[in-house]
Amino acid sequence: MTDISKLAIIEEGAIIGENVEIRAFAVIGSEVELEDGVKVYEGAQVKGKTTVGKNTQIHSYAVVGNIPQDVSYKGETGELIIGENNIIREFVTINLPTLKQDKKTIIGDNNYIMAYCHIAHDCVLGNNIILANNATLAGHVEIGDYTVIGGLTPIHQFVKIGESVMIGGASAVSQDIPPYCLAEGNRAKLKGLNLVGLRRRFERSDVDALRKAYSKIFRSGKAIKESVEEVLSDADNDKVKNLCNFIINTKRGIPFDRDNK
DSSP states (O other): OOEEOTTSEEOTTOEEOTTOEEOTTOEEOTTOEEOTTOEEOTTOEEOSSEEEOTTOEEOTTOEEEEOOOOTTOOSOOOEEEEOSSOEEOTTOEEEOOOSSSSSEEEEOSSOEEOTTOEEOTTOEEOSSOEEOTTOEEOTTOEEOTTOEEOTTOEEOTTOEEOTTOEEOTTOBBOSOBOTTEEEETBTTEEEEEOHHHHHHHSOHHHHHHHHHHHHHHHSSSSOHHHHHHHHHHHOOOHHHHHHHHHHHHOSSOOOOOTTOO
């Protein structure tokens, strides 16, 4: 049963699904759609052209769908799409997109976004991601599935982070992080594979193939481009191919220190 507090503000035009709970002093804008089972806690705001997927929770004083923090923003209208079963904790901010690229900020399914995190305009997040407290994503950041971003970690605009990555807390990420890797530090550099995460999800054969590929790419003493092309030419494992193709297609570079392998 839908439960909307008399002290909540629901603007005309908002679409409210079944079994939605909206608590006191929450604000729901006129272009917002809350799908079935969404919970919006005290004082939270959902604004702009925003769709919130089924069973997502938006906790107290989060502000979702506000205008982008971009000095070139001129009032254009973009769309924020939030998937299903997300937990968005207190004081999180998630911004609408600019109109420079795809006109959408996208959050996938089953993500856990802890208190005080910021997700800027035009970011694209996959599924099953964890952002620990105070992780901050600048504009146009992309993050793959099953990635964990440690607390107090800022990520530079246009950075891409692959799937199943672990970023240590209080790192500063300014370059692309390939899938399946562990990175940390200020500035963040690769420290190896995210073996704990990989062993939880993948077959041993996949993990072994990734370990061999990582060693050949980053520990061979050759130029990374040359090493990646050699590994890719012999690869018959899809995850190894994914790793190689990510590195080949990077635009911001891979933060690797040969002296700290």
